[in-house]
Amino acid sequence: QSVLTQPPSVSGAPGQRVTISCTGTSSNIGTPYDVHWYRQFPGTAPKLLIYGNTNRPSGVPDRFSGSKSGTSASLVIAGLQAEDEADYYCQSYDSSLTAFVFGGGTKVTVL
Amino acid sequence: QVHLVQSGPEVKKPGSSVKVSCETSGIIETYYGIDWLRQAPGQGLEWLGGISPNFGSPKYAQKFQGRLTFTADESTTTVYMELTSLTYDDTAIYFCAKEWPTGSPFPFEYWGQGTLITVSS
Numbered sequence: 001q002s003v004l005t006q007p008p009s010v011s012g013a014p015g016q017r018v019t020i021s022c023t024g025t026s027s028n029i030g031t032p033y034d035v036h037w038y039r040q041f042p043g044t045a046p047k048l049l050i051y052g053n054t055n056r057p058s059g060v061p062d063r064f065s066g067s068k069s070g071t072s073a074s075l076v077i078a079g080l081q082a083e084d085e086a087d088y089y090c091q092s093y094d095s096s097l098t099a100f101v102f103g104g105g106t107k108v109t110v111l
Numbered sequence: 112q113v114h115l116v117q118s119g120p121e122v123k124k125p126g127s128s129v130k131v132s133c134e135t136s137g138i139i140e141t142y143y144g145i146d147w148l149r150q151a152p153g154q155g156l157e158w159l160g161g162i163s164p165n166f167g168s169p170k171y172a173q174k175f176q177g178r179l180t181f182t183a184d185e186s187t188t189t190v191y192m193e194l195t196s197l198t199y200d201d202t203a204i205y206f207c208a209k210e211w212p213t214g215s216p217f218p219f220e221y222w223g224q225g226t227l228i229t230v231s232s
Contacts, residue, residue: 002155036218038156045206045222046156052214089156093216099172100146100158100216 006103022090030071115223133207144210149203
């Protein structure tokens, strides 16, 4: 059972916009702590996609955007492409657990 | 260019221990953190804890207190994770990851390739 809640899967046609939600509580996302997002292809290590709620590391296309409000965060993929098929994870910090916490992951399927 | 290279896969018996290494290169910061995470088959990511190689000062997730030890060899820039009293639930891919000191909490900027630890009798 993950501390942060993500939908198990989302799907969309090429070119469409998809949104992945990440819901937490007042001990994690509801605090000033940042939310980060990672993408993971099968058999490989996760890669940082969004950091500090809204920022993209160098090399990440601007099709990817992040936001945070209250006890939730979202990752938006605009203009979905076939190569976006992967698992996506949100991460933050929980002040009650004093631990980094993750969502259970969302599998994105391009129809 | 930063690289984290982990040791190879291992098969361990229940009750035994495992030690995984993470050799780092290309890190220019004087102070940085290396964390350990794991991913059970078909499951999500779980944070185990981390260590600052230049400081020592390891931190462990409460769930693993008493079973987990992180050490660092500054001369070889290698970080080690040792997990004892293994159970079948410890079967997972174990990753080391370098913290990027920006914001709070620090995101994980670079990752090792992962080490599969299988607990089997």
